[in-house]
Amino acid sequence: ATDAALxxxxxxxxxxxxxxxxxxxxxxxxxxxxxxPSAGGFSVGTDLSMALMxxxxxxxxxxxxxxxxxxxxxxxxxxxxxxxDTSRATGSRFGGVRVYRRKEAATxxxxxxxxxxxSLSLLDLMGLAYQTDRLMADARxxxxxxxxxxxxxxAFIIDNEIYRGTGVGExxxxxxxxxxxxxxxxxxxxxxxxxxxxxxxxWTRMPSRLKGGSVWLYNSEVGPQLDELSIPAGTAxxxxxxxxxxxxxxxxxxxxxxxEVEQASALGDAGDIALVNLGEFVVIRKGALEEATSDHxxxxxxxxxxxxxxxxxxxxxxxSAQTPFKGTATQSPFVILQAR
Numbered sequence: 001a002t003d004a005a006l007x008x009x010x011x012x013x014x015x016x017x018x019x020x021x022x023x024x025x026x027x028x029x030x031x032x033x034x035x036x037p038s039a040g041g042f043s044v045g046t047d048l049s050m051a052l053m054x055x056x057x058x059x060x061x062x063x064x065x066x067x068x069x070x071x072x073x074x075x076x077x078x079x080x081x082x083x084x085d086t087s088r089a090t091g092s093r094f095g096g097v098r099v100y101r102r103k104e105a106a107t108x109x110x111x112x113x114x115x116x117x118x119s120l121s122l123l124d125l126m127g128l129a130y131q132t133d134r135l136m137a138d139a140r141x142x143x144x145x146x147x148x149x150x151x152x153x154x155a156f157i158i159d160n161e162i163y164r165g166t167g168v169g170e171x172x173x174x175x176x177x178x179x180x181x182x183x184x185x186x187x188x189x190x191x192x193x194x195x196x197x198x199x200x201x202x203w204t205r206m207p208s209r210l211k212g213g214s215v216w217l218y219n220s221e222v223g224p225q226l227d228e229l230s231i232p233a234g235t236a237x238x239x240x241x242x243x244x245x246x247x248x249x250x251x252x253x254x255x256x257x258x259x260e261v262e263q264a265s266a267l268g269d270a271g272d273i274a275l276v277n278l279g280e281f282v283v284i285r286k287g288a289l290e291e292a293t294s295d296h297x298x299x300x301x302x303x304x305x306x307x308x309x310x311x312x313x314x315x316x317x318x319x320s321a322q323t324p325f326k327g328t329a330t331q332s333p334f335v336i337l338q339a340r
Contacts (some may be wrong), residue, residue: 007152010150011317017087024141025034027332035094035192040209052156056221058153059151059152059154060154060158060159060253061155061159061259061261062158062159062162062163062217062263062278063149063155063158063159063162063280063283064262065215065278065279066162066278066279066281066282066283066314067278067279067280067281067283068280068283068285069282069283069284069285069287070284070285070286071122071284071286071311072285073260074284074312075286076121076140077118077119077120077121077284078118078119078120078121078282078284079117079118080117080118080119080237081116081117081118086315086319086320086321088150089323089325089327090304091232093139093325095269097188114135116319118282118317120212120282120284120313120314120315121313122280122284122285122286122311122312123170123312123313123314124309124311125154125157125277125309125310125311126307126308126309126310126313127153127307127308128307128308129149129308131259133336144326154157154161156262158312159262159263160173160263161173161314162174162278162283162314163175163217163261163263163264163271163283164263164271166316166334170313171283171313171314171315172314172315172316173278173308174274174278174281174333174334174337175274175334176286177316177318177332177334178268178319178320179316179317179318179319179320179321179322179332179333179334180321180332180335180336181205181321181330181331181332181334181336182270182335182336182338183198183201183202183205183335183336183337183338184197184201184336184338185198185337185338185339185340189340190340191268192267192268192340193225193268193340194222194225194226194229194244194272194273195229196243197231198273198337199243199253199254200227200242202227202273202275202332202335202337203254203275204329205275205329205330205331205332205335206277206331206332206333207277207322207324207331207333208337210277210280210333211254211256211277212281213277213279214256214275214276214277214333215256215257215258215259215275215276215277215278216253216256216257216258216259216273216275217259217261217263217264217273217274217275217276218258218259218260218261218264218272218273218274219260219261219262219264219266219272219273220260220262220266221266221272222264222267222272223260224275225267226243226251226253229243230243230244230251231244237283238318242254242255243302254261256275268339268340269339270336270337270339271336271337273336273337274331274334274335274336275335275336276332276334276335277334279333280316280317280334281314281315281316281333282317283312283313283314284312284314285310285311285312285313286311286312287311316333316334318332318333318334
């Protein structure tokens with residue numbers, strides 16, 4: 001139904017822009033209108049824009065796992081305090097909070113959390129499309145083409161930025177986070193391999209309290225390596241039960257889902273497999289998908305230009321990996337395996 005509605009709406013915009021009758025429903029799109037109706041520009045209505053944005057979010061592999069915050073009207077950023085917790089050593093947990101056993105008729109020392117500011121501003125994610133007059137004649141086909149294209153490309157770019165965004169003009173992905181932990185490969189480990197010890201040690205680098213919400217992400221080329229770990233190596237061998245397929249067909253490692261994603265690095269490169277808790281990754285977004293149109297840019301080609309913009313950004317508040325209460329190996333909600 002959304003594809004047909006989108007196609008019908010785009011047809012109405014096209015007819016209005018060409019000087020034809022103006023569908024009165026176009027004037028109801030005030031919430032998403034970013035162009036001048038007198039110049040032939042109308043926007044996709046707010047409800048439809050929200051539906052398109054939601055379709056893109058649902059197609060994303062990683063966004064549903066993130067901490068998504070909707071920014072309210074009148075604001076284009078978020079600034080919030082968060083507690084520095086770079087060490088779990090006594091006197092450092094939660095930024096320095098301490099509690100004591102009190103002796104009779106005595107008091108204890110005061111303490112307070114060390115807070116920092118986490119700030120993040122919205123950025124525009126924008127795409128352009130050209131629509132021919134011929135395609136304009138078929139509302140359902142037009143809506144399906146645009147709906148599918150938006151749903152998949154929006155999802156792909158968002159997932160790619162969550163994974164590896166540079167933080168310059170785009171999200172700062174978890175592989176660019178200052179809190180990223182890279183687990184060393186095994187001594188003498190062959191190139192382009194993943195062994196059981198890699199996974200076990202990556203698991204130890206995830207803070208205990210975050211393991212329950214973690215997921216594994218891997219490139220399709222890593223799949224055969226994981227399959228080798230999910231079956232017995234021989235008649236007398238014991239299967240490594242922490243790598244297995246459940247009755248639902250979902251691959252799990254240490255009981256947590258393993259998800260194949262295109263954005264993971266190629267086999268053997270750093271980031272070909274990752275263990276992450278994306279609840280520690282903040283994504284902010286605002287409002288519906290905005291659309292504007294023009295019949296001037298491609299006038300000579302009998303094409304109309306559509307511009308789609310979504311205001312969205314993201315990064316992790318963590319400013320460094322964390323020293324555990326006991327032990328020396330740092331921990332983080334973002335763990336990848338070293339290049340091999």
